[in-house]
Amino acid sequence: MKEESVEEEIANYLEHYTVEYPDDDAIDQTIESLRAYVPEPQSNGAAIREKLQGLLRHSAREISVIGSLFWVMNVIFFICGFSYVLFFEGDPYSTMFFLAPIPFLIGLGEVFKGREAGLYEIELACKYSAQHIMMSRLFVIGTYNFVISAVLICALSVTIENILLLKLVGYWILPTTLVSSVGLFLTIRFRSSITVPVTLAIWFTTSMMISQSVDMKNYLESLSAGVYSIALIASLVFLFLQINRIKRGVRIEAND
Amino acid sequence: MKLTIEKVTKSYGEKVAVNDLSFELTEGVYGFLGSNGSGKTTLMRILASVSKPTSGRVLFDGEDIRTLDEKYRDMLGYSPQHIGYYKNFTVQKFMLYIASLKGIERQQAKQKVDELLELVNLTENNKVKMSKLSGGMKQRVGIAQALLNDPQILIVDEPTAGLDPKERVRFRNLLSKISANRIVLLSTHIVSDIEFIAKEVMILKEGVLIQKESPKKLLEGIRNKVWTATVNEEEVADLQAHFRCGNIAHNDERFDIRLLSETKPHSNAVQTKPNLEDLYLYYFEEDGVA
Ligand SMILES: Nc1ncnc2c1ncn2[C@@H]1O[C@H](COP(=O)(O)OP(=O)(O)O)[C@@H](O)[C@H]1O
Ligand SMILES: [Mg+2]
Numbered sequence: 453m454k455e456e457s458v459e460e461e462i463a464n465y466l467e468h469y470t471v472e473y474p475d476d477d478a479i480d481q482t483i484e485s486l487r488a489y490v491p492e493p494q495s496n497g498a499a500i501r502e503k504l505q506g507l508l509r510h511s512a513r514e515i516s517v518i519g520s521l522f523w524v525m526n527v528i529f530f531i532c533g534f535s536y537v538l539f540f541e542g543d544p545y546s547t548m549f550f551l552a553p554i555p556f557l558i559g560l561g562e563v564f565k566g567r568e569a570g571l572y573e574i575e576l577a578c579k580y581s582a583q584h585i586m587m588s589r590l591f592v593i594g595t596y597n598f599v600i601s602a603v604l605i606c607a608l609s610v611t612i613e614n615i616l617l618l619k620l621v622g623y624w625i626l627p628t629t630l631v632s633s634v635g636l637f638l639t640i641r642f643r644s645s646i647t648v649p650v651t652l653a654i655w656f657t658t659s660m661m662i663s664q665s666v667d668m669k670n671y672l673e674s675l676s677a678g679v680y681s682i683a684l685i686a687s688l689v690f691l692f693l694q695i696n697r698i699k700r701g702v703r704i705e706a707n708d
Numbered sequence: 709m710k711l712t713i714e715k716v717t718k719s720y721g722e723k724v725a726v727n728d729l730s731f732e733l734t735e736g737v738y739g740f741l742g743s744n745g746s747g748k749t750t751l752m753r754i755l756a757s758v759s760k761p762t763s764g765r766v767l768f769d770g771e772d773i774r775t776l777d778e779k780y781r782d783m784l785g786y787s788p789q790h791i792g793y794y795k796n797f798t799v800q801k802f803m804l805y806i807a808s809l810k811g812i813e814r815q816q817a818k819q820k821v822d823e824l825l826e827l828v829n830l831t832e833n834n835k836v837k838m839s840k841l842s843g844g845m846k847q848r849v850g851i852a853q854a855l856l857n858d859p860q861i862l863i864v865d866e867p868t869a870g871l872d873p874k875e876r877v878r879f880r881n882l883l884s885k886i887s888a889n890r891i892v893l894l895s896t897h898i899v900s901d902i903e904f905i906a907k908e909v910m911i912l913k914e915g916v917l918i919q920k921e922s923p924k925k926l927l928e929g930i931r932n933k934v935w936t937a938t939v940n941e942e943e944v945a946d947l948q949a950h951f952r953c954g955n956i957a958h959n960d961e962r963f964d965i966r967l968l969s970e971t972k973p974h975s976n977a978v979q980t981k982p983n984l985e986d987l988y989l990y991y992f993e994e995d996g997v998a
Contacts (some may be wrong), residue, residue, distance in 0.1 A: 456780045465993065472911075501978045513805075513808050517805065519796065532970075565794060566794075566861060569790075569792045569794055569795070570790055570792025571791075571793055571794065572792065573758055573786070573788040573790075574786065574788060574791070574794065574806060574853065575809060576756075576757070576759055576794070577757060577781060577784055577785075577786035578781060578806065578809035578810050579778055579781045579782045579809065579810050579811045579857070580808075580810070580811060581778075581781060581809075582811045584809075585809065595809070627954075
């Protein structure tokens with residue numbers, strides 16, 4: 453058989469299969485019936501409220517998972533700090549400065565506990581996945597850090613005469629956000645069993661050095677409010693980026 | 709219910725752990741069989757949505773499991789190869805913790821935990837610390853937690869590694885009890901684990917799926933290739949050098965040897981009925997082949 457006649461035959465054959473274009477009614481009908489499967493857009497407020505409720509519920513559960521050592525140790529640290537200022541005439545500002553980020557740094561070990569314990573595999577496969585868990589734990593330790601710092605600030609401002617509240621707050625917020633975000637940055641990437649002790653050690657030495665050196669302190673205190681604000685905003689943005697990273701999901705291995 | 713694996717590849721740097729796999733799973737038990745490093749864990753982690761494929765995708769009833777996200781995980785039970793736990797957790801606390809991650813209400817969870825610990829025979833150990841459990845007990849906790857949400861897809865990675873023979877039998881019975889109306893995937897490098905319970909055996913080799921068949925069909929494929937012979941010591945060495953050999957047993961002064969061969973390997977060799985051990989030998993033991 454010649455090639456052309458084959459082609460012709462196929463063409464004839466295909467003629468039988470004219471495809472009719474669906475009319476507008478049919479299209480509309482299809483769209484209408486599909487509409488049932490499109491989720492109703494939630495109002496913004498309701499969605500946020502739901503998220504917040506979820507976070508609180510998960511956080512309540514995670515409180516029981518966080519080791520008691522974490523809670524106790526930090527309270528002891530803060531009581532020691534307070535006693536140091538009260539009974540040994542320690543400088544309240546340096547003490548606040550030194551203590552500020554410690555609960556968060558120690559808490560990072562708890563946030564990443566699942567990854568280290570090998571439970572992460574199971575957590576990742578659950579309905580409320582490891583991201584939820586880590587976010588709620590971050591929320592818990594962040595809140596805890598905030599609360600005991602606030603308690604210390606109140607205690608100091610009540611017991612120490614002539615204390616400058618604003619200065620105290622200044623000595624608290626910047627190290628908290630800055631050091632916390634760096635700690636988080638490192639712990640996302642490396643094992644918390646390494647990053648937690650290392651960041652703590654680095655923080656101990658640098659904060660000691662700063663509080664021992666009069667020059668350093670004078671220099672820091674001479675910085676304008678503008679510079680302070682910029683540093684604060686930068687470290688808040690950095691912190692936010694790290695938290696967002698966790699929200700998207702920290703994988704077990706770099707190439708997972 | 710259908711799980712579709714579509715051109716799934718996973719590489720770690722240069723290493724291709726799972727290579728362009730495509731297949732479909734429906735209700736029933738599937739056994740992944742493969743030697744160490746053949747890609748079983750990699751594949752199961754992808755199916756459990758714990759790991760992302762480098763390319764390709766996994767569909768549940770036609771929808772990408774990445775899109776289903778939480779909905780998919782809600783239907784999933786996964787027991788990894790190594791069960792991790794928090795040090796201070798007892799068995800019961802561990803189970804309740806996982807239950808809450810699966811979104812099960814507290815009251816219901818308690819009941820479900822008791823029920824499942826009963827099923828895996830750990831009721832008496834529910835107050836024991838996870839760190840005090842034997843390997844086999846941990847595996848059973850692994851299975852129990854995977855079942856908490858009554859999953860439609862159950863993925864169990866090497867459930868029988870580290871179990872003694874008695875525990876293995878118990879596990880097989882447990883699995884056949886729980887496998888109705890689900891897609892059950894289990895991986896093993898031990899053939900007898902799946903011989904009688906798997907609807908299909910999937911043989912993975914270096915990340916490639918080389919067989920997906922019912923055990924019966926697979927065995928038919930090597931029907932005329934399994935031989936036994938009673939030979940002397942020198943002949944054993946000779947046969948081992950030229951054929952894939954399985955069991956060798958003493959028989960008075962001589963030896964009974966089981967081996968694979970396309971043709972009659974020895975004058976007194978007789979054909980025998982193949983089992984999955986032979987199949988494993990057929991696919992995985994390359995050495996000794998002339
Ligand atoms: N995270 C990883 N990084 C690098 N290589 C990996 C990783 N996970 C698995 N592999 C490699 O992929 C291959 C398949 O491993 P795996 O899936 O664990 O096999 P199996 O479970 O069958 O023993 C192995 O060669 C292993 O070394
Ligand atoms: Mg494995």
